[in-house]
Amino acid sequence: MKRLFISAAILLLALPAAAAGQQEAGRQDAGQADAPESPRREFRYSLAVIDDATTYSKLTVPLPRNLNQLLLEPSLSFRYDNRWSFSSSLIGLADTYSGTSTGMRVKETYAGLSAGDFDFTVGRRMVRWGTGYAFTAAGVLDPPRDATNPTDRLNLNQGRDMVKADFVHGPHAVSLAWSTAALAPAHSGLHDTTAFRYNVLVHGFDASLIAGDDRGGDAFGAFTFTRVLGQAWEIHGESAWREQEALLLGAKYTTASGITFIAEFYTPPNIAYYRDMTLSPLAGRQHYLFLDAGKSRLRELPGWKEWDLGAYMVANLDDRSYTAAFDANRRFGNHFSAYLHLEIPGGGKTSEYGLTPYSAATSAGVRFQL
Amino acid sequence: MSKCMARTIIVILLIALALFTVYRGHAATPAAVDAEALLKRSDLYRNGWPSFVLRVKITNFESGKADEERLYEVSEKGTDKTYVEFMSPRDKGRHMLMLGDDMWVYLPDTSRPVRITPLERLTGDASSGDVARTNYAADYTPVYLRTEKVGSEDCHVLELTARRKGSTYQRVLYWLRASDARPVKAEFYLTSGKHIKSASFDEFATVAGKSQLRRMTLTDEIRHNSHSVLEYSGIAPRELPDKLFYQGRTDRF
Numbered sequence: 001m002k003r004l005f006i007s008a009a010i011l012l013l014a015l016p017a018a019a020a021g022q023q024e025a026g027r028q029d030a031g032q033a034d035a036p037e038s039p040r041r042e043f044r045y046s047l048a049v050i051d052d053a054t055t056y057s058k059l060t061v062p063l064p065r066n067l068n069q070l071l072l073e074p075s076l077s078f079r080y081d082n083r084w085s086f087s088s089s090l091i092g093l094a095d096t097y098s099g100t101s102t103g104m105r106v107k108e109t110y111a112g113l114s115a116g117d118f119d120f121t122v123g124r125r126m127v128r129w130g131t132g133y134a135f136t137a138a139g140v141l142d143p144p145r146d147a148t149n150p151t152d153r154l155n156l157n158q159g160r161d162m163v164k165a166d167f168v169h170g171p172h173a174v175s176l177a178w179s180t181a182a183l184a185p186a187h188s189g190l191h192d193t194t195a196f197r198y199n200v201l202v203h204g205f206d207a208s209l210i211a212g213d214d215r216g217g218d219a220f221g222a223f224t225f226t227r228v229l230g231q232a233w234e235i236h237g238e239s240a241w242r243e244q245e246a247l248l249l250g251a252k253y254t255t256a257s258g259i260t261f262i263a264e265f266y267t268p269p270n271i272a273y274y275r276d277m278t279l280s281p282l283a284g285r286q287h288y289l290f291l292d293a294g295k296s297r298l299r300e301l302p303g304w305k306e307w308d309l310g311a312y313m314v315a316n317l318d319d320r321s322y323t324a325a326f327d328a329n330r331r332f333g334n335h336f337s338a339y340l341h342l343e344i345p346g347g348g349k350t351s352e353y354g355l356t357p358y359s360a361a362t363s364a365g366v367r368f369q370l
Numbered sequence: 371m372s373k374c375m376a377r378t379i380i381v382i383l384l385i386a387l388a389l390f391t392v393y394r395g396h397a398a399t400p401a402a403v404d405a406e407a408l409l410k411r412s413d414l415y416r417n418g419w420p421s422f423v424l425r426v427k428i429t430n431f432e433s434g435k436a437d438e439e440r441l442y443e444v445s446e447k448g449t450d451k452t453y454v455e456f457m458s459p460r461d462k463g464r465h466m467l468m469l470g471d472d473m474w475v476y477l478p479d480t481s482r483p484v485r486i487t488p489l490e491r492l493t494g495d496a497s498s499g500d501v502a503r504t505n506y507a508a509d510y511t512p513v514y515l516r517t518e519k520v521g522s523e524d525c526h527v528l529e530l531t532a533r534r535k536g537s538t539y540q541r542v543l544y545w546l547r548a549s550d551a552r553p554v555k556a557e558f559y560l561t562s563g564k565h566i567k568s569a570s571f572d573e574f575a576t577v578a579g580k581s582q583l584r585r586m587t588l589t590d591e592i593r594h595n596s597h598s599v600l601e602y603s604g605i606a607p608r609e610l611p612d613k614l615f616y617q618g619r620t621d622r623f
Contacts (some may be wrong), residue, residue, distance in 0.1 A: 046462040168619070
């Protein structure tokens with residue numbers, strides 16, 4: 001089955017890649033001559049293959065200790081004359097746990113039309129309206145944030161199915177989106193959502209106002225911002241109202257040597273929309289802290305230029321539980337990299353992160369990128 | 371010596387001194403060179419059109435050996451809008467946008483555009499600032515320092531001081547060929563005064579009737595065994611829509 005995945009992905013990419021080569025050559029020739037510009041065709045593709053093996057230590061539930069996942073992630077985008085576009089990104093997943101299972105997910109597949117100041121999009125796509133790194137209160141159409149996996153390590157997030165119109169003029173942008181939950185997995189808890197966003201860049205503030213309604217659910221409103229201060233600081237925040245207020249405040253600091261620190265404080269109300277499945281409905285408003293430190297390319301250390309190191313921790317300040325994680329990534333040439341990810345939850349047996357059914361999860365993997 | 375002759379010699383010396391002073395004043399004082407105009411002229415070697423695209427290939431060398439290659443596609447409009455698409459396999463899906471003093475990076479593995487601080491722009495052998503900010507006249511205030519020879523070329527030396535927070539470096543010493551303001555070499559300094567990098571502008575080529583930079587070398591002055599070669603290709607004027615430079619647009623290639 002794994003071979004079938006690889007063959008299918010290579011076939012999927014080979015044809016458009018060959019076509020792209022021809023288009024690229026044609027484009028360069030056209031660039032050298034001073035001929036009138038003909039409609040421009042642009043094509044991009046990529047393929048990521050990830051093999052990830054995870055071992056769980058001291059499992060408290062009767063589950064296998066080892067999980068192996070093979071992921072194929074082909075992506076392609078085509079744009080015609082800066083007007084029409086089509087983009088697709090798929091995830092083929094084969095995992096071996098108690099048995100072997102395979103599946104295909106559609107991360108994004110959408111078509112776009114650009115006309116003057118307007119952009120129209122139809123299909124499944126990732127929208128990113130929230131400004132938080134580990135949490136979001138305002139990202140009503142965003143993929144779900146998981147503070148214990150803020151970078152979506154294996155790129156498994158999927159977009160929402162939507163029709164979206166954007167009007168962009170100077171620093172102002174207005175977006176209107178309608179998203180259906182008809183194609184979402186049954187357990188996702190998503191509703192049909194109508195959302196509006198106004199975004200503006202003014203005096204260095206990248207600020208947005210968001211409003212909308214979940215069909216059969218709540219109306220909501222939100223404000224987000226990001227701002228760079230001086231040479232080393234970035235601040236960001238979100239304030240959202242959905243039955244009650246949710247608040248996120250965060251900052252990033254970069255040292256002269258390139259080490260980056262991120263801190264976020266997040267307090268959501270304990271309502272169904274925000275509540276984690278491990279949390280009791282009686283627990284009241286929750287308060288979270290996220291801390292991250294990392295440096296990519298340790299070029300100051302001889303022989304460590306290809307290494308990235310990072311560590312982060314998310315803590316529930318109310319029940320004093322936490323999950324700490326450490327990441328190391330090493331690149332080999334232009335196409336390969338290997339990584340180690342260690343995750344350690346802690347806290348009381350009934351706490352949010354203390355409920356995690358293992359004492360540590362260690363993942364090691366290799367990644368090929370074309 | 372008669373009094374008359376002595377007086378004549380003094381007068382001649384005074385006249386010679388006055389002529390020398392006037393000559394010095396015209397030939398080498400900062401007032402004689404319009405540093406702003408010189409800098410704007412030199413920018414044209416890297417920004418030939420109001421709106422254009424190009425490709426940059428950066429090869430990093432460690433101890434003289436090439437150890438890494440990266441490819442970027444750059445779209446520039448005006449003096450303060452730059453969009454960079456990362457084309458190397460290891461960076462696929464990444465994009466960078468610069469609007470005036472503000473910069474964002476779009477990473478495929480995070481769920482939002484990430485604001486970049488000025489210090490983050492400096493990381494790497496050739497930093498994002500080296501690729502994205504090439505309009506020095508918009509970023510720096512120039513002061514004419516002197517004229518000196520670099521190899522066989524007579525060069526004007528300008529001292530550039532950051533005039534906006536979006537400038538990549540705090541201070542730049544910039545050598546321009548006296549005959550045509552073509553960049554020859556540069557030294558880049560941090561706010562702390564540390565000399566962080568040097569550049570040599572090695573190769574130029576005529577594109578659509580304009581001389582454009584094709585190759586430059588950046589030398590790391592902190593890690594002396596490291597340098598990067600930036601090769602520019604596919605330079606072409608192109609109409610670019612303003613929408614390309616909107617920070618909230620995430621449906622980029």
